[in-house]
Amino acid sequence: MEEQSEEADSLAIWAGCRVGAGSGPVGNEENMLREITLGQYYQTDSVIHRMDPRVKLVTTVCYIISLFIVDNIAGYVIAGVFLALVIRLSRVPVKYMIRGMKSIVFLLIIAAGFNLFLTPGETIATFWKLKITREGIRLALFMAIRLVFLLMGSSVMTLTTTPNNLTDGMEKLLGPLKHLKVPVHEIAMMMSIALRFIPILLEETDKIMKAQIARGADFESGNLIKKAKSLVPLLVPLFISAFRRANDLAMAMEARCYRGGEHRTKMKPLIYKKRDGIAYGVVLIYLVLCVAVGKILL
């Protein structure tokens, strides 16, 4: 746990958030934890959590590709089993994953609906003018499965990797682009700062909103213009605080002689361990299986 939250903490210290806010005893465990989790990361200890972020990034990309390669039941079974195994290993409660799915239910229904009714082919049933075809069912089903797997697969990555780790991994993976004069380090730094600030800004919004509601502000009723106007007391303090935070962060980085990626070493450099090699092997086997199943059954 320490290992993963450390970098996030150091960013928070840079930004002067909470730490040293000036009100007596500070630096409260729960606060820290909450901020990280709001960024989706689910804190626990598992093989997947400890895995090198590069492995997870590559695996996720491979998995997404595999979902588009397979187009038969057997392939989806393999993809499903693989996903289930990874989720199991990650020790993230399934309940937690399913909750994330709720947001796409609507999209899922629409997408499946279109496929179900609008695919030409052998008609099975008709409602008014809508025909359900055998091909439609097949397509809708595959489409739904594909979407769900896709989302679950990528959320396993974000649930088990801290934003900082993720950007570290990305920086390393994209490293070769440096030779093409792509500012990889800077992009990664910007990404990790942005990710780090999302929960902070959310919390800030919540606080300012409450403070203005306590002064009788009303963010809900009224027509559009009135609503837009009522946002002023929220947005002005929010922007001011965001600029203040950015300024503090810049100052703190300056004070520590930050000069971009050149000659910068890492406190915890990413080094492949044995389990990462094994993981790559497993992914390779999985990909081969997917392709093979597609070929054999075709």
Add this chain to the structure above:
Amino acid sequence: MSLILDHVSYLYEAGTAMEYTALRDVCLKISKGEFIGLIGHTGSGKSTLVQHLNGLLKPVSGNVYFNGADIHDSDYNKKELRSKVGLVFQYPEHQLFEADVFSDVCFGPKNLGLDKKETELRAYAALKQVGLEDEYFYQSPFDLSGGQKRRVAIAGVLAMQPEVLVLDEPTAGLDPKGRDEILDRIAKLRDETGMTVILVSHSMEDVARYVDRIIVMNKGQIMFDDKPREVFRHYRELEAVGLAAPQITYIMQALKKKGLDVDTDITSVEEAKEAILKALKRNGGAV
């Protein structure tokens, strides 16, 4: 006026793995004119508790009653409640947004639907109450010092003329002088208007001088709820939860241990002086 919390519990992020019980079965009755200090270590749930008083947070279980009415009834007028229970947040200067101090203070009364004249009268009175000089009224609130901003923000709530004023750590981050000024202002205001005041703090020292009731929070529960002198008697238990009785309590305890028969139930330096003089006199004037 009465404000009652009846077996209130509150969870943050209920239903997730991060679920956190911030309040656990809190019962509380606040009556008109009381001056209450709400004290607790960082994270003990003070801010969470005060946000229940004006309906910003809804208890997961339990009820909140204002003047006998449940504030979470569907037909309850929350806006009116918020004008009666004024809540000044921790670091309230972060909520300032208008171009000048005066309009910012007008925001509250304006939201109550008062006419322009009444709004401005109230804003003016509130700014006077917090002791801000006229020369600052038309400056940008962002150009003021920290202590001045804090006062403007407090005035912003005072201008709604609440019956209950809740201040969440009004002195956090101020120097001792700024702290005393603000607390003195609040005490004076309370004497003049008879307003109910709830002062949140994590320092006993701060509130002991002013309040006549202290509520001690620990891990989301009420640990003590009594007169200051009664609460300070438990100074060992207070220490165990990261708080402390005022310095003077320790001095009196030490004196007593050394054999001077003083009354240890005192809360301020003045009282201590009296008590020591009395004890000395009893000892036969051997100074």
